[in-house]
Amino acid sequence: xxxxxxERAKQGTGASRRLRISGKTPGIxxxxxxxxxxxxxxHNALWHALKKEAxxxxxxxxxxxxxxxxxxxxxxxxxxxxxxxQHIDFQRVDARTRLTMKVPVHFKNxxxxxxxxxxxxxxxxxxxxxxxxxxxxxxxxxxxxDLSGLKKNGTVTLKDIKLPRGVKWVSRGKLxxxxxxxxxxxxxxxxxxxxxxxxxxxAAPAAGKGGKAPAAKTPAAKTPAAKTPAAKTAKK
Numbered sequence: 001x002x003x004x005x006x007e008r009a010k011q012g013t014g015a016s017r018r019l020r021i022s023g024k025t026p027g028i029x030x031x032x033x034x035x036x037x038x039x040x041x042x043h044n045a046l047w048h049a050l051k052k053e054a055x056x057x058x059x060x061x062x063x064x065x066x067x068x069x070x071x072x073x074x075x076x077x078x079x080x081x082x083x084x085x086q087h088i089d090f091q092r093v094d095a096r097t098r099l100t101m102k103v104p105v106h107f108k109n110x111x112x113x114x115x116x117x118x119x120x121x122x123x124x125x126x127x128x129x130x131x132x133x134x135x136x137x138x139x140x141x142x143x144x145x146d147l148s149g150l151k152k153n154g155t156v157t158l159k160d161i162k163l164p165r166g167v168k169w170v171s172r173g174k175l176x177x178x179x180x181x182x183x184x185x186x187x188x189x190x191x192x193x194x195x196x197x198x199x200x201x202x203a204a205p206a207a208g209k210g211g212k213a214p215a216a217k218t219p220a221a222k223t224p225a226a227k228t229p230a231a232k233t234a235k236k
Contacts, residue, residue, distance in 0.1 A: 001054050002061045008038040025085045032092030057103050059136050093136045100133045109148035115182035119152040127179045131170040138166040155181045
């Protein structure tokens with residue numbers, strides 16, 4: 001993958017700020033037999049290049065002043081909340097020197113495995129990148145992992161795949177990392193209604209204190225109104 005860079009004459013916080021305002025991104029190239037070199041790149045072209053996976057994991061060809069050189073992307077500094085690349089670092093590549101680089105892992109044939117097709121397992125991609133050591137010419141763009149042989153509740157580890165010729169895995173203390181695993185889906189809990197419970201609740205009266213149902217209320221007996229002395233006088 002190619003990109004174009006330009007030599008940067010000025011350095012410092014103020015010079016870098018003016019570059020960003022003009023649509024450029026400051027950077028540096030170091031390593032190899034040459035001295036560190038200050039560069040600048042077109043920000044829009046760089047922003048779109050950084051969206052491509054190959055720009056992060058393969059040997060790049062940097063064109064500057066009509067000459068081409070091999071470099072690796074080593075560091076990118078983004079603005080905290082704006083879509084802005086503040087600085088970028090590249091390392092020169094020597095064809096005779098082994099390098100260490102993180103390479104993405106691609107999985108294929110997941111749906112064709114017995115774990116998914118027959119057992120309806122869910123597949124977890126445990127490892128998404130591997131750190132590899134090799135010569136620049138042997139550096140793969142990605143590592144492909146075939147999951148067609150994945151069984152029920154099974155796993156695929158690093159020892160189950162074959163790395164390209166001349167490529168070694170950098171263990172960092174891990175003996176045999178798991179790349180992918182198949183797990184059974186969690187059982188769904190279904191609440192079964194109790195038959196007749198709703199009808200019984202509707203028919204049964206609310207229980208009072210002590211568990212006894214309250215007595216039914218009867219209409220109060222009408223009592224004759226007391227005769228007043230005024231009423232007796234009116235009859236005479």
